[in-house]
Amino acid sequence: MQVCARLRPCTVGSENSDVTIPQIEEKAQADVVFGPDVVQEAVIEGVLEPQLQRFLLEPGFSAIVLAYGQTGSGKTHTIFGPPGVLTEHEYNASGGRPLSWGFFPYAAITMLQSLHHRGLSKRAQLKVTAVEIYLEKMFDLLNNRQSVPVPGASVRASSSRPDNETITYDSNGKWQPPQKWLGTKVLPGSSTGTAKEVILATPLDVVQVARQVENTRSASAHALNTRSSRSHCLMTLSLRQIDAKGQLHAGQVRPWWAW
Ligand SMILES: Nc1ncnc2c1ncn2[C@@H]1O[C@H](COP(=O)(O)OP(=O)(O)OP(=O)(O)O)[C@@H](O)[C@H]1O
Structure with a gap:
């Protein structure tokens, strides 16, 4: 497991505020630390890209990304991107690689592009699930917030x-x-076992799903974050191989990540 710490820059208006940090005796250790000037692209390059390449090339490899931190520390920014950037316009204007997009859209689009470049688009299926855990219950963000049974x-x-x-x-x-x-x-099954799976066939499907998740999550404004998510969100990406008869190969299921 790799532990990375990302420091967020000050938000506008808070640059000149005085902050007193009490002396803390405990030390925390991280494998990599990204300072406030490090841009999204570099964090993706350092953390996500190696996992993504292994996922795409090594049969059976799966990976999890977990974003953890106090409210307003930048979890949504890292996983999805800054507010308002997940648009078709951003995608087209950037030539298919918006630099500010976060881990989820980046990973899904990279997978689609990789399948396309290797001529495998018709022999593989990429699916996504998205649920949120809110007040100890689970809701499907891609299925009208239907309640999802919590396993175990x-x-x-x-x-x-x-x-x-x-x-x-x-x-x-x-x-x-x-x-x-x-x-x-x-209740048996994996953590999101009964959540609706949505097929991602094009980058615009990815944009649509990411926006739907952003807009459907329980969120509200407070002093530290104007778009604070009030829940935990778990998303999975899985890649299945389709054989010559058009059947999905169960053995090739590769669950990907959660956050
Ligand atoms: N590395 C960064 N660079 C620039 N702005 C950032 C960065 N990280 C976070 N921000 C901004 O800080 C604000 C709070 O970040 P974000 O919503 O991602 O926090 P969060 O950890 O998801 O909070 P919550 O748990 O309350 O949902 C957002 O406006 C976000 O765009």
Whole structure:
């Protein structure tokens, strides 16, 4: 696993604000650190591109990108891009490679272009799913926000936190949910197993899906971020091979990433 830290530049209006950072004793280690001047393209080049090339060339290879950070730290910016850039116009004006676009549109378009250049467009199918986890429930962002069963959902959603007496850990130190939270139904499958899969055949399909996800997510403005996403979002890209009879090859399924 590679851990990368990306520092966001100051937003307009906050450049001259005084910020006091308390002395922190703990040290965190990262494999790569990108400063505030490092542009999207360079972050993609350093982090995503190697994974993407392995995904495209090594059978069975899959990868996950997880963007983690406090509100306003730039997760959506890194995964999707700055607000308003995911348009057909941007795509055409850039000659098919908008430099500000984030990981998801970049990865999907690179996959489509790679299949095209290798003459494999008709022998492969690229599909995407997108769900958000909001208030401990999962919703399908590509299917009218239909509720998606949470696999292994034996933990019931609860707004109340356990008090100190109910917190228990197993022998590995892993937190155990209180018994009263446990339901009886355990749903099988992968984390987004029943979400609608949408075929991505052209770069404009990618633009449409990315915009739909951006516009459908639960979001609201607060002091630190005017377009703050109030949920976690998970997206997968999978590539399936189609054989001479037009059948999808289950063995070639390659789930890709989540965030
Ligand atoms: N590297 C960057 N360069 C320029 N602007 C950035 C960068 N990172 C973030 N921003 C801008 O900062 C603002 C907040 O970023 P963003 O919405 O991506 O945060 P977030 O981590 O997704 O927040 P939340 O968890 O609240 O959804 C946005 O206007 C975004 O475009």
